Amino acid sequence: MTINMGSADRVIRGIVGVVLIALVFVGPQTPWGWIGIIPLATALIGNCPAYSIFGIKTCKTKPKH
Template sequence: MTKNMGTADRTIRAIVGVVLLALVFVGPQTAWGWIGIIPLATALMGNCPAYSLIGVRTCKKQ
């Protein structure tokens, strides 16, 4: 898979993913925090399937 996410995008997604996952264990302890797996996984892979569908790239051209 080719990367279609830039550094800033990946960093923001990783932070949001960790914060959402923290909601499962700390705070309101809601199951909705498991949604944080999605932005965290896309940040680690560097590829967003939704970006691929609509043709968006936030990384520099290779």
Template sequence: MSVNIGSADRIIRALIGVVLLALVFVGPQTSWGWFGVVPLATALIGNCPAYSLLGIKTCKTQ
């Protein structure tokens, strides 16, 4: 599995994931916040399956 997410993209995805997960435990406590697992997981792994299918790569090539 190759890395296709750049550092700025990873930070944004992690922040969005944490904010969405916070909706589950704090605030309106809605179950929609569980969708935050997806951007958080892709940020931690460094690979986005949708980017792979579309041929997008935001990381710098080495």
């Protein structure tokens, strides 16, 4: 499994995931907030399966010498 997400992408996904999960406990308190586990997990792992399918890569690649 390769890393295909850049640091900005990972930070944004992490924030969105935490906010969605917080909605389970505060605010409307609906179980839909648990969907926040997905962006939080992809942020922690650094790999997005959808990016792999579509060939998207937001991380900076190191040039090989």
